[in-house]
Amino acid sequence: MIALTQRQSEWFFAAVLILGSLFIVATRVRPEQTTAAPATATDVVTMPAPLADHSAPDFTLTSLDGTNIALSDLKGQVLLINVWATWCPPCRVEMPTIQAAYEQYHDQGFTVLAVNLQEDPGAVAAFMRESKLTFPALLDRDGQVSRTYQALSLPSSFFVDRRGVMRAVYRGPMPRSIIAGTVEQLLREGQ
Amino acid sequence: MYPLVQIGPFRLSSGGLLLLLSIIPGGVFMARVAQARGGAKLARQADTCFYPVMIGAVIGARLWYGLFNLDLYGRNPTLFLALRVSDFAWPGALLGGLLAGYVWCRRNGFDKLKLADSVALTLPAVQAIASVGLLLSGEAFGVPTSLPWGLPLFGAVRHPTQIYFALAALGSLIAVWRLARRPLPVGALGAAYLGLQGLTSLLVEALRADSLVLPGGIRAAQVFGLGLLLYAVTWAQRHSRAARLVPAETSEPTLQEQS
Numbered sequence: 316m317i318a319l320t321q322r323q324s325e326w327f328f329a330a331v332l333i334l335g336s337l338f339i340v341a342t343r344v345r346p347e348q349t350t351a352a353p354a355t356a357t358d359v360v361t362m363p364a365p366l367a368d369h370s371a372p373d374f375t376l377t378s379l380d381g382t383n384i385a386l387s388d389l390k391g392q393v394l395l396i397n398v399w400a401t402w403c404p405p406c407r408v409e410m411p412t413i414q415a416a417y418e419q420y421h422d423q424g425f426t427v428l429a430v431n432l433q434e435d436p437g438a439v440a441a442f443m444r445e446s447k448l449t450f451p452a453l454l455d456r457d458g459q460v461s462r463t464y465q466a467l468s469l470p471s472s473f474f475v476d477r478r479g480v481m482r483a484v485y486r487g488p489m490p491r492s493i494i495a496g497t498v499e500q501l502l503r504e505g506q
Numbered sequence: 507m508y509p510l511v512q513i514g515p516f517r518l519s520s521g522g523l524l525l526l527l528s529i530i531p532g533g534v535f536m537a538r539v540a541q542a543r544g545g546a547k548l549a550r551q552a553d554t555c556f557y558p559v560m561i562g563a564v565i566g567a568r569l570w571y572g573l574f575n576l577d578l579y580g581r582n583p584t585l586f587l588a589l590r591v592s593d594f595a596w597p598g599a600l601l602g603g604l605l606a607g608y609v610w611c612r613r614n615g616f617d618k619l620k621l622a623d624s625v626a627l628t629l630p631a632v633q634a635i636a637s638v639g640l641l642l643s644g645e646a647f648g649v650p651t652s653l654p655w656g657l658p659l660f661g662a663v664r665h666p667t668q669i670y671f672a673l674a675a676l677g678s679l680i681a682v683w684r685l686a687r688r689p690l691p692v693g694a695l696g697a698a699y700l701g702l703q704g705l706t707s708l709l710v711e712a713l714r715a716d717s718l719v720l721p722g723g724i725r726a727a728q729v730f731g732l733g734l735l736l737y738a739v740t741w742a743q744r745h746s747r748a749a750r751l752v753p754a755e756t757s758e759p760t761l762q763e764q765s
Contacts, residue, residue, distance in 0.1 A: 321747070324743040324746075324747075327739065327743070328736065328739055328740065328743070331732075331735060331736060331739055332732070332736060335708060335731075335732040335735060335736075336732065338708065338712070338728075339708070339724060339725065339728045339729060339732060340724070342712035342725070342728070343719075343722060343723035343724050343725065344717060344719050344723035344724075344725065345723055404589075408585070408588045408589070411578055411581065411582040411585060412578060415575075415577060415578045446582070447581065490593065490643075490645055491575065491578070491593075491716075492645060492646075492647065492715075492716030493644055493645070495716070496647060496715065496716065500662065
């Protein structure tokens with residue numbers, strides 16, 4: 316071990332403290348800093364498919380309040396289509412994270428379509444109310460949309476950009492960082 | 507990115523799977539290291555400590571993540587109990603594990619410094635494997651970069667922070683094992699590991715795009731890292747002074763001498 320005098324030790328400690336603190340401040344997360352990629356114009360395969368870089372297959376479903384919502388009407392917004400069910404534990408765990416992202420990015424043009432798989436509307440409404448979820452829940456009564464999107468495991472999540480192009484597909488619950496990273500990237504691309 | 511791995515009928519989180527794969531052999535490896543450094547008695551103590559330390563680490567990891575995501579966790583406190591491997595934070599795991607280990611050792615009269623040295627010789631290997639899990643699951647991702655070794659993720663070429671973490675863990679492993687060959691005071695390896703861990707957090711965290719932040723944009727893990735680094739510096743200084751006053755026979759025998 317290097318033998319330092321008492322005074323040298325104190326100086327060394329102070330130097331580590333000051334340099335470390337300066338480094339932390341210099342590398343802090345700034346408000347204008349984004350995790351997103353620079354905007355790009357990627358080529359798009361236009362045939363609808365639940366695959367990245369394909370057009371997102373269109374659908375029309377009824378929301379809990381009886382409104383018909385068509386995917387094609389939401390062009391211009393960044394969408395997260397989340398296929399879920401109240402009986403699916405990972406789906407329930409994921410919902411607050413999605414709600415947090417919805418609240419954070421909704422004003423910037425992000426919305427969530429929570430496509431519920433063949434459940435009783437009353438049970439879905441109760442779950443949404445109890446969990447304080449404010450994004451639209453759509454009722455996939457016959458499971459057609461879930462089949463089209465090949466949502467074989469729940470939850471399945473599909474990120475769609477402002478042009479209606481599928482950009483990312485995730486199976487299973489997503490961490491908050493992945494939702495935020497993907498949404499920020501897609502929001503920035505459309506600016 | 508492969509966030510889920512299909513094994514038969516099960517779809518498992520790759521991050522969780524790698525974490526599990528790293529912890530189980532890590533526990534076995536630590537018992538062997540303890541056996542080599544302190545005989546059957548220390549190996550038994552290491553075995554007994556394993557579960558309390560793991561429980562402390564899990565609680566600490568979730569608390570750290572939840573407290574730095576209080577907007578989300580405050581609204582839905584059941585998330586603190588949710589089975590989500592992604593909602594863990596390493597600084598909390600280290601802090602929780604250390605605290606649980608300290609309390610357990612104190613209550614049972616275990617030799618905590620010798621155990622800390624054994625942990626220091628094991629934990630970097632566990633972290634290196636777990637970092638591969640982060641790479642597979644896409645968590646702890648980096649900020650965009652134009653450097654040639656950047657990895658494409660979320661539509662951008664990014665710093666491969668997960669690989670940096672893995673390399674830092676391997677570097678720490680080599681450094682601690684090299685130090686173990688020298689006659690050092692008991693607890694020196696533990697302190698060295700914490701110092702290296704602090705340095706890793708301070709440097710690599712700066713390149714993460716999904717850091718948990720304090721007010722003012724300060725990255726919480728960097729503050730924690732600086733704290734660890736300062737602890738290691740203080741420890742080294744204190745023992746350097748003590749070494750000038752006390753003869754060297756109190757030093758821990760090296761691994762080579764014991765084997």
